[in-house]
Amino acid sequence: xxxxxxxxxxxxxxxxxxxxxxxxxxxxxxxxxxxxxxxxxxxxxxxxxxxxxxxxxxxxxxxxxxxxxxxxxxxxxxxxxxxxxxxxxxxxxxxxxxxxxxxxxxxxxxxxxxxxxxxxxxxxxxxxxxxxxxxxxx
Amino acid sequence: xxxxxxxxxxxxxxxxxxxxxxxxxxxxxxxxxxxxxxxxxxxxxxxxxxxxxxxxxxxxxxxxxxxxxxxxxxxxxxxxxxxxxxxxxxxxxxxxxxxxxxxxxxxxxxxxxxxxxxxxxxxxxxxxxxxxxxxxxxxxxxxxxxxxxxxxxxxxxxxxxxxxxxxxxxxxxxxxxxxxxxxxxxxxxxxxxxxxxxxxxxxxxxxxxxxxxxxxxxxxxxxxxxxxxxxxxxxxxxxxxxxxxxx
Numbered sequence: 001x002x003x004x005x006x007x008x009x010x011x012x013x014x015x016x017x018x019x020x021x022x023x024x025x026x027x028x029x030x031x032x033x034x035x036x037x038x039x040x041x042x043x044x045x046x047x048x049x050x051x052x053x054x055x056x057x058x059x060x061x062x063x064x065x066x067x068x069x070x071x072x073x074x075x076x077x078x079x080x081x082x083x084x085x086x087x088x089x090x091x092x093x094x095x096x097x098x099x100x101x102x103x104x105x106x107x108x109x110x111x112x113x114x115x116x117x118x119x120x121x122x123x124x125x126x127x128x129x130x131x132x133x134x135x136x137x138x
Numbered sequence: 139x140x141x142x143x144x145x146x147x148x149x150x151x152x153x154x155x156x157x158x159x160x161x162x163x164x165x166x167x168x169x170x171x172x173x174x175x176x177x178x179x180x181x182x183x184x185x186x187x188x189x190x191x192x193x194x195x196x197x198x199x200x201x202x203x204x205x206x207x208x209x210x211x212x213x214x215x216x217x218x219x220x221x222x223x224x225x226x227x228x229x230x231x232x233x234x235x236x237x238x239x240x241x242x243x244x245x246x247x248x249x250x251x252x253x254x255x256x257x258x259x260x261x262x263x264x265x266x267x268x269x270x271x272x273x274x275x276x277x278x279x280x281x282x283x284x285x286x287x288x289x290x291x292x293x294x295x296x297x298x299x300x301x302x303x304x305x306x307x308x309x310x311x312x313x314x315x316x317x318x319x320x321x322x323x324x325x326x327x328x329x330x331x332x333x334x335x336x337x338x339x340x341x342x343x344x345x346x347x348x349x350x351x352x353x354x355x356x357x358x359x360x361x362x363x364x365x366x367x368x369x370x371x372x373x374x375x376x377x378x379x380x381x382x383x384x385x
Binding site: 085114 | 216218220221226228243250251252253254255256257258259260263265286
């Protein structure tokens with residue numbers, strides 16, 4: 001009614017019908033890119049969607065890499081939070097958050113404002129650069 | 139000593155009787171039994187619940203679990219091997235208390251940097267190092283899951299907020315806040331009578347509210363088989379728990 005509609009790509013998630021969280025992040029889930037990269041923040045008429053999960057099961061949880069289709073390009077990304085509740089004492093986010101990543105593991109953006117779960121610190125070796133640009137931890 | 143004018147010793151005035159405010163009695167009038175002590179209505183042996191209660195009391199002797207309700211703001215510090223200084227602190231409003239016995243859980247919600255975060259904690263987990271009640275209050279409902287579909291301002295709480303002081307014998311304040319929601323669709327149809335929510339300011343048109351009442355089941359409150367009267371069980375468990383904790 002009188003609510004401001006921001007023209008950022010993640011606002012697509014509020015227009016269309018919202019299904020309840022099924023099984024974390026799998027093929028064709030719309031995700032929200034959380035870092036400050038140009039690819040993730042420029043508006044496009046289609047929201048970024050997952051097209052493949054690099055996992056034996058096709059379901060991605062926190063810390064899994066996925067292939068994203070953004071602005072007509074394919075880009076790898078790291079899942080940093082999902083709507084599905086996980087083990088107790090771990091945070092559950094209100095949106096499926098993802099950080100864009102290169103093939104060698106370097107993050108595309110330079111800063112991550114949204115909170116990141118501490119669980120990612122377990123794999124410090126692979127995600128050290130992503131954790132270095134993260135500001136808040138939950 | 140007073141020197142009277144007639145040089146006779148002043149009549150002995152006994153000191154005024156001290157007024158004893160028996161705080162014990164005052165406290166007894168308001169008892170709080172944590173909901174996870176009340177066993178569910180099942181066919182299991184009561185011995186199982188008795189053993190669980192013993193373990194719960196043992197944990198409570200070592201670690202203080204304060205009294206709190208759904209709608210109070212808590213700060214929880216847990217031991218986290220992957221955090222700086224090995225502890226992590228989270229502040230949030232309690233939106234749900236579930237589980238019975240040692241597996242009792244509560245969910246804290248907060249909005250950090252425009253991102254809603256919810257964490258489910260186990261009350262009796264040894265990883266919890268401190269539970270601090272920053273603001274003790276009740277809300278109109280027992281379950282605040284609708285805060286996920288409410289405007290984010292109702293779930294934001296300052297991480298560095300100071301605990302609100304309150305006196306011991308005061309009644310727990312009930313916050314009659316009516317929350318405004320985001321536009322539909324919501325995760326659940328909160329306007330339906332099944333959820334019986336009083337804490338939302340529904341700005342839906344009249345026809346939608348009337349249509350929601352179609353799912354009303356007014357006979358449920360009179361269903362005697364569904365009734366689970368816990369008053370006597372609560373009394374016994376309260377006596378047991380308070381005696382054990384005093385030791």
